[in-house]
Amino acid sequence: MAPEAVSAWIGLGANLGDRLATLRTALSAIGALPGTRVQRVSSLYGSAPVDAGGPDYLNAVVQLCTTLAPHALLAQLQAIEQAGGRERPYRNAPRTLDLDILVYGDQVIDTPTLTVPHPRLQERAFVLYPLAELAPALVPAKQLADVAVQRIERIAEPVWADGVA
Structure with a gap:
């Protein structure tokens, strides 16, 4: 019996090197995972690091349909x-x-190696904004209001690899 497919939402971020190229490559690699299909990809967002230093991040969220178990x-x-x-x-x-x-x-x-939902999901604008774009029912308005002070900008026309936008 084949494993049942599940929807999963993955956060993508990069703040070193060629950030856009890195995210494009990662998105292609995610789409090539066994038993996995990319459903939708959010817009790109630029955001300041939270609880960290370094350059600004590029962030996005991808919705997958996958038969991979969570730890796999x-x-x-x-x-x-x-x-x-x-x-x-x-x-x-x-x-x-x-x-x-x-x-x-x-x-x-809640295991030593994996916590889902992500333990800091509700604290991060760079996760909540792109997640709300794809799955508004997963992000209560109060959570968005709570992170409104964090600097984040939707990049108007993201260009993703393989025609996925």
């Missing part, structure tokens, strides 16, 4: 981060690529 999806995303040059010298360090599972179906997961 996490392992695949971490492999894509590694291929994108991700290093983890310290918490919230600037990064070439950051991929986070924000929501995985209606599952609540």
Whole structure:
């Protein structure tokens, strides 16, 4: 019996190197994962780092339909981060690529390696704004109001690889 497909929302971010090229490459790699199909991709957003230094980030959210189990999806995303040059010298360090599972179906997961929904999802404008664009029912208006002081800008015409926008 084949595993059941689940909707998952993944946060993408980069603030080092050629950020747009890195996000395009990551999006293509995510779309090529086994049992995974990209459903929709949010606009690109520019945002100031939160609880960190370094240059501004480019961020987006992608909605997937996947048969990968949550921990298997996490392992695949971490492999894509590694291929994108991700290093983890310290918490919230600037990064070439950051991929986070924000929501995985209606599952609540709390293990040493994975917490879903993402534990800081409600604190981050760079996650909430693109997630609300794709799935407004997942983002209460109060959460958006609570992060309104964080600097974030929707980039009007994002251009994604493979015709996905």
